[in-house]
Every structure is written in C-alpha cells, then in structure tokens.
Amino acid sequence: MSLSDHPRAYGTAAVALAFVAGVLMTLGFKDLYPDLERRFQQRKVQRRARRGTEGRRSSFFWGPVELQDRESLDIAVPGEAQIPRDNGISEGIEGCIGRTPLIEIHSLSEATGRTILAKAEFLNGAGNSPxxxxxxxxxxxxxxxxxxxxxxxxxxxxxxxxxxxxxxxxxxxxxxxxxxxxxxxxxxxxxxxxxxxxxxxxxxxxxxxxxxxxxxxxxxxxxxxxxxxxxxxxxxxxxADQFESPFNFEAHFKTTGPEIYFQTSGRVDAFVAGAGTGGTISGVAKYLKEEAKLKNLQVVLADPQGSGLYNKIRHGVMYSSTEKEGTRRRQQVDTIVEGIGINRITENFEAGRDLIDNAVRVTDEQACKMARWLVEHDGIFCGSSSAVNCVAAVVAALSLPEGSQVVTVLCDSGARHLSKFWKNIAAMGLEDEPKPDNLLTLLSIERPR
The missing domain is CATH 3.40.50.1100 (Rossmann fold)
Structure with missing residues (x-):
C-alpha cells in the first residue's frame, strides 16, 4: 500500500520531515556554514564592546549558538589572530601555553569601585609565566x-x-x-x-x-x-635575544592581546603592565589599539623604583634633562623587584612605546604590602612583578570613571621569590601584622579629586 493511500502514515512522515528540517535549521546552522558563524560572532563581540554590556540576543535561529560563545575558543577576533580551539587533547607541553584565565581580583575592585581583572599568566604550563x-x-x-x-x-x-x-x-x-x-x-x-x-x-x-x-x-x-x-x-x-627579538612582542600580539579582547568582549578601559624586555606591554598595546581599534584604551606602564622607564614615558628622558641616555654606566635597577624595570630602551619596548599613555612608579614597600594584601584578601600568592602591576592597576583605576574595567597581569607565583622578595616581606613584619582593611591607606594612595 502506498503512502498516499494511508492518511495516518502520510501524516507521520510529514511530521518527521518537518522535525528533521527544524533540527537542521536550529542546531546545525553553524556546522553547515562555519564562515557565516564566525562573522556573526565577530559582529556580536563588536556590538557588545560598543554597548559595554553582556546582553543576550534572543532569536529562534541563533539562540542555541549563543549558549556556546563562552566555551568555544574558535571565535574570530580583529585581525589575523585567532583564539585556538582546545578539542580536549593537546599536543605536549606546548598545549599548556596560552588561553590563561582572566580573573577578577575582588578586593581591588571593591577598594577602587572599578573592575580590576588579571591575566593569570602563572598558569602557563611550561615555565609558569608569560x-x-x-x-x-x-x-x-x-x-x-x-x-x-x-x-x-x-x-x-x-x-x-x-x-x-x-x-x-x-x-x-x-x-x-x-x-x-x-x-x-x-x-x-x-x-x-x-x-x-x-x-x-x-x-x-x-x-x-x-x-x-x-x-x-x-x-x-x-x-x-x-x-x-x-x-x-x-x-x-x-x-634567543629576548630583549631585541621581534618574536617577543609578536607572541603577545598574536595571543595575549586577542585573548584579552575575547575574554572581555572588547571592553577594556585600561591595560596595565610592567616592562623588562617590553614585549608584553608592546604586544598587547599594539593589538588592542592598532588591530582591535580600542581608541579609548589607556595603556599604563607599571615601573618599579630605580627603573628609568617611568621618566621616559612621563618626561621623555630616561634619567634627567641634563643627562643623555646611555652615557652613564649604571648597574642593575635598584629594587627588590625582579623581572621588570630597566635603564635602557629595548627594541621590544620601542615597538609599542608611542602607544603607552601613562606610567606609575611603584616603590618596593608598596609592592611588598600589595603582595601581602593579595594573600590575605584574595588567596593570591604572587611574585614581585605581579605585585607592582597590581599597585599600578589600582592607581590607574582610580583615574578612570567608576565602573571602568582595568586589565593587568599576574606574572608568576610567589614560590619563585621566597628567598628574596618574600623574605623581605617577612623581615618588614608584614606577615605578623593584623589583616589590613583599607588598601589605599596601606599603600599611601590618595583618591583623585
């Protein structure tokens, strides 16, 4: 007997056909048209950046796709850089590098009235740093x-x-x-x-x-x-020549910058980082400002005491107006901080120097007190350069309107700084003092008027 001779069978087949068509339209759309999906995701991220919100688009066709955009790592971002996809199994130790979490440091956000986020670079899997x-x-x-x-x-x-x-x-x-x-x-x-x-x-x-x-x-x-x-x-x-190699800042241009853009949906009001080679601040600044076109972004250098970069950014000279660069035989930067701070201009720093808007000088005392604060309030045990970054992030945040979003970097763990930085913190008696409750008073930072 043919289907046309059996109304019930004909009706069942029609319902099944309609069901299959609906499934293909709603769930298979991005698999059938991946390029269209990538373009859609990029437009959506850009719209969110303009709105400054995380709004959810309600649509019959695109609703199921919307649920995946925080888990999918194949979203297109401005420029050629792409956030790599992790399909569950990575190839060796290289698969542990990059795609680090961006975490909110709650105590700093509460103290400033601005959201302060930190790229957890100590979670890179080979050497545990950026x-x-x-x-x-x-x-x-x-x-x-x-x-x-x-x-x-x-x-x-x-x-x-x-x-x-x-x-x-x-x-x-x-x-x-x-x-x-x-x-x-x-x-x-x-x-x-x-x-x-x-x-x-x-x-x-x-x-x-x-x-x-x-x-x-x-x-x-x-x-x-x-x-x-x-x-x-x-x-x-x-x-390898890390200080002068262009493959230094390029690494952050290709990976760190795009990751920050993706994780914040393009909403970054300030990026704060220290400079040793200068690769991190230059690479991220070049990506966010030149490639992602975040024209209102403030890039702020975090510089420890004794380094000349603060003066270079703020005043255009490394030391003083009466001294030319490179004419004095200076020793290592006079600070307990390791990894950032330098008294010369590297090729990597020069690559992004014109994109840096401001600089914050951080004393050793402030860095030590911040490191202890982060342990007490957030359970974050960080090294010296991370502490400097966080102090500068607080200062930068206070210069922005309330509700602004600031991104900085947690470079490495305090476990790599026990014999020097954390030994000094103990010698200062900070580990024996009562838990501090006012960050700005602790760091001697005044709110701008």
Whole structure:
C-alpha cells in the first residue's frame, strides 16, 4: 500500500520531515556554514564592546549558538589572530601555553569601585609565566627559518633574570635542544635551582652594566657564537635575544592581546603592565589599539623604583634633562623587584612605546604590602612583578570613571621569590601584622579629586 493511500502514515512522515528540517535549521546552522558563524560572532563581540554590556540576543535561529560563545575558543577576533580551539587533547607541553584565565581580583575592585581583572599568566604550563609564550614563539621562528633543528645537538643560549630562561629550558628539553642560561647573581636562588633541575647549564655572573662585555646578555650572545664557531659536529648555538627579538612582542600580539579582547568582549578601559624586555606591554598595546581599534584604551606602564622607564614615558628622558641616555654606566635597577624595570630602551619596548599613555612608579614597600594584601584578601600568592602591576592597576583605576574595567597581569607565583622578595616581606613584619582593611591607606594612595 502506498503512502498516499494511508492518511495516518502520510501524516507521520510529514511530521518527521518537518522535525528533521527544524533540527537542521536550529542546531546545525553553524556546522553547515562555519564562515557565516564566525562573522556573526565577530559582529556580536563588536556590538557588545560598543554597548559595554553582556546582553543576550534572543532569536529562534541563533539562540542555541549563543549558549556556546563562552566555551568555544574558535571565535574570530580583529585581525589575523585567532583564539585556538582546545578539542580536549593537546599536543605536549606546548598545549599548556596560552588561553590563561582572566580573573577578577575582588578586593581591588571593591577598594577602587572599578573592575580590576588579571591575566593569570602563572598558569602557563611550561615555565609558569608569560615568558612561555615568548620562548615558544622564538623557538618556532628559529625552527621555521631552519636555524634550529631538533636532535642535531643545538643549544639555545639566553641572558635572562630567570623566567625566560626557565621557559626556554623546559621547551628545549621537550623539543630536542639543550639550554644554556646566563643570569645575574643577584636574582633569587630558586630560579637557578629550577633551571638546573630542568637540565640547563647555568652561569650566574656578577652584575654588570649593559655596556660591559660581561653583562649577562652579552655573555650569552658570546657563548652562542663560541659554540657555533668551535662545534666539532653540525650543531649550532642559537642566541634567543629576548630583549631585541621581534618574536617577543609578536607572541603577545598574536595571543595575549586577542585573548584579552575575547575574554572581555572588547571592553577594556585600561591595560596595565610592567616592562623588562617590553614585549608584553608592546604586544598587547599594539593589538588592542592598532588591530582591535580600542581608541579609548589607556595603556599604563607599571615601573618599579630605580627603573628609568617611568621618566621616559612621563618626561621623555630616561634619567634627567641634563643627562643623555646611555652615557652613564649604571648597574642593575635598584629594587627588590625582579623581572621588570630597566635603564635602557629595548627594541621590544620601542615597538609599542608611542602607544603607552601613562606610567606609575611603584616603590618596593608598596609592592611588598600589595603582595601581602593579595594573600590575605584574595588567596593570591604572587611574585614581585605581579605585585607592582597590581599597585599600578589600582592607581590607574582610580583615574578612570567608576565602573571602568582595568586589565593587568599576574606574572608568576610567589614560590619563585621566597628567598628574596618574600623574605623581605617577612623581615618588614608584614606577615605578623593584623589583616589590613583599607588598601589605599596601606599603600599611601590618595583618591583623585
């Protein structure tokens, strides 16, 4: 018997056909048309940025897609950069780098009346700092050019105060290279101990000005050259050159900046970060201002005492109006803070210098008190550069209208700073004092009038 001869069967088939069509329209739309979906998501993020809200679009066709936009990591963002998708299984230690959480630091938000968010870069999985992004990008660029070849016996040389060296050492082992790290001897012992455990050769050298051939960066460059010239086999010495390599700020332009844009739906009123090499602040600033076109964004440098970058941003000179840059043989920056602060302009800092709107100078005392505050109020155990960033984020937030949103960076854990920074906090008696309840009074920060 045909369907046309049986009304009930005909009706059932029609209902089934309509059901299948409805499912395809509502649930399969983005799978059938992925390019259309990406364009839709990008327009939606841009509209949210203009509105400054998280509003939800109600639509019969697009409603099911809306539910996925915080979990999907394949959303288009301005420019060529894309947030990579994690399908559940990542390829080795490299899969643990990037896509770090953006967390609200509640106590700082409450103290300022503005939302203060921090990129949890200490959760990068190789070296547990933002330098993972830089090290990976520099190594990949050298591999792409054919300079580094896995398994040939090549060695990566770098001059670093610790974090970049740790990231390089971890990735070098994973990718078939050796690591040779030169670092100043005034850095915490935890860093050089960790480097040893990661299989790196470590040279701790006396502190020297950059003009000296024995400065830790110049020494690493020389060691790489000596390796290549004296190698009995075909192996080479690769000097990563984090301070001047364009692949440093490029790593943050390609990943950190787009991630911040995605995580905030484009609503960032200020970005605050310190500078050692300058890669983080330049890369993120270039992405958010030039690529994402956030024209009202304020980029603020967080600078520790003794560094010359504050004066360079605020007054156009490194030291004073009577002294030319580079004419004085200065030692390491006079601060307990490690990882940020410098008395010269690197290529990475120069790449984004014109995009930096302001600078905040942070004293060692303020950094120590902020670090202790974050433990007491937020359970965040951070290192010295993270504490500097947070102090500057508070100052920057207070200069903005109430309700503004500020993003900064938590660089690494306090576990890497026990013998120096946290030892100093204990010596100041901060761990024995009652829990402070007024952040601005604690840090001697006045509200703008």
């Amino acid at each position: 330098k993972d992004r830089v090290a990976l990008n520099m190594i990949q660029a050298a591999e792409k050019s054919g300079f580094l070849v896995p398994g040939r016996g090549d060695t990566i040389y770098e001059g670093t105060v610790g974090s970049t060296g740790i990231s390089i050492a971890a990735l070098a082992r994973a990718k078939g290279y050796k690591a040779h790290i030169c670092m100043p001897d005034d850095q915490s012992l935890e860093k050089s101990d960790l480097l040893h455990h990661l299989g790196a050769t470590v040279e701790r050298v006396p502190v020297q000005p950059i003009t000296s051939p024995d400065h830790f960066v110049n020494l690493a460059r020389r060691r790489a050259k000596e390796h290549t010239e004296s190698s009995a086999d075909s192996s080479v010495g690769f000097f």
